[in-house]
Amino acid sequence: MHDIRAIRDNPAQFDAALARRGLSPLSPKILALDEARRAKILAAETAQAAQNAASKEVGAAKAKGDEAEFERLRALVAEKKAEVARLNEEAAAENARLRDLLMGIPNQALPDVPDGADENDNVEIRRWGEPREFDFTPREHFDIAGVKPGMDFETAAKLSGSRFVLLRGAVARLHRALAQFMLDLHTTEHGLTETMTPVLVKEDAMYGTGNLPKFGEDSYQTTNGWWLIPTSEVTLTNTVAGDVLDETQLPIRMTSHTQCFRSEAGSAGKDTAGMLRQHQFEKVEMVSITTPDTSLAEHERMTKCAQAVLERLGLPYRTVVLCTGDMGFGARKTHDIEVWLPGQNKYREISSVSVCGDFQARRMNARYRPGGGGKPDFVHTLNGSGLAVGRCLIAVLENGQQADGSVDLPGALAPWLGGAKKLTAEGALV
Template structure:
């Protein structure tokens, strides 16, 4: 959520910043609602003071033996007036909150302008694309030929966009998760956390998935939703807390299943497991001071990149433009792995700086030990990495002409002695 003071001070500047994201002007409406709410609060305070003063007059009149009926009628009228003012204030506050919750974050000044992914900017490329003496296959061709990747059985169980992995591929996916967690916790300083997979609406409002993107989520009963990413639970660990700034940055990670309806992906990536309703992901979340957050973003990207470096997978890093960033982000870097079977790069991690946007929504604050005032910390999140897409990259990068998959050196300790996946 954006700071309401920004709309009070310069609504036109906020409109100009949001216009870079293609958002229609909202500054004047926010400022007007805020002004109306503050005027109602002032009227409520005045009515309260008048009622208190009149109530004192009732007591004095009774002590002096005078008729206090007029004063009592005045108090009743003031109570009724206050009730009406308070109802109006609640209605305006609710309208203001709904409006603010639907406004995306403003981009950093150095975030490139653009309409969509075509306007993203390549930052760097790492590793050499593998060369084959045969035509490389896509992951689903390899997996089905091995008899270890079954989309038909998954469709009978759950419908489209699900997969059943067996044997060596199931173990390879598990190995990827353990390898990623070990790397991030033992070398990069992240604390592993096991979090719930079901959350209440407030948690999703806090990270920005609700109320605007409910169609992308799965509801689970009347009170809960399935998490679309562990960003939701990990970031909300600081919800309604005052953090000690000397303890920042906080860096946490979790390996969880993720559930997404893919509402906007109709007809896209229908073959294979690139875009699934259920997938696993190692998530990285940082909470830091505003002064350190930009450097923390670069560090976060580096932690995610290191996974691909250790696996020997070629990739590139892209700076997302304003039109392609997520709702809560101020700046985002995507890491795209090279997929030989598709002969293209595909996104495998998205790392974002959210500023104080999420902290405001979840009422998370921070304070130095010598300070009296609190402020909002900055939050960051990124995939470190998505297991399914990393599995795809490993399969296509390490495929052999006979259809087998060579196990990367980094994963061999997790594979129980298996160095090649065969039928």
């Protein structure tokens, strides 16, 4: 959420930042609501002062035996009490309108984020590995012979409908091995703390990370008000909601492997084949909580953590900086890491690593106490996939496929696969 004081101090700068994200000026509307809210608060405080003064005079009039003045003052106290209640209610309503408006405005992009309208304006900053040359036409993951016995879309559709998959046998084990490999890499080499979180959260948690109110249709809500998390960014980030941390506790670096749930609203007809875009999927998420002066360095560090997963697996990728028109709602800057999928003959996103500044912290009221003294300040939050497990499975299968329908697996996974390094054309691990 945005700092109303910063908008008051420099509305032109705020509107210029919105324009970079393709939005019309909003400062006039925001400041009008803010002025109305403050006017109601001032009027309520004035009426409260009048009520307090009259209350003190009531006793004096009673003591003097001035019945007429006593009744007048008592009536004035009652009148001012009702006025205070009304004005406080009106101020609360104005405050709610202002908060709702601010809650729906995206974060401001950092100055070095490239301007642009969509993904075509993203800027590549790194490329690693060379896409493999095939002496046959590579297949998409779901068409590889060795994969078919373990990737069942028909039974999943019978159980749950479209955009679900049922994994069996060797493919299910490979999927699990990838998640374990990622967790172990992040915890033993990257300094992240493994955290097992709920997948059902209260509404406040979704508001805290910016998933509500604007993107409610993208997530699932239960009949008793819980929300299914779209990613454990929601749970990990909200672990510090409402807290005042000591600076010595920062940075906090966490990772979690969870089921994730997305309605995929607005994606009808997009990536319907295979398991690239599912309603239920798994991710190994990374979240960092930092001080403001270290968050940009942390963004680079987290990007390297995600890239390291792909490098260990020998999967070619490229990293791009998202332009202003393609950035997520809560991000100030985002690196997308795109893995090479030979079955599609293109790079596809497998991780987004974003620095959010104090945008989420203001929504959660998450602060820290500077070590050198001074009043508490808002923390900075960062999040990134490390990685999307299903998409990583797709990349491993497509990049390692052989002409006979078997798949050569990355040697880095062997310890989690009982030493196996191959998925046979019949769907067995050997």
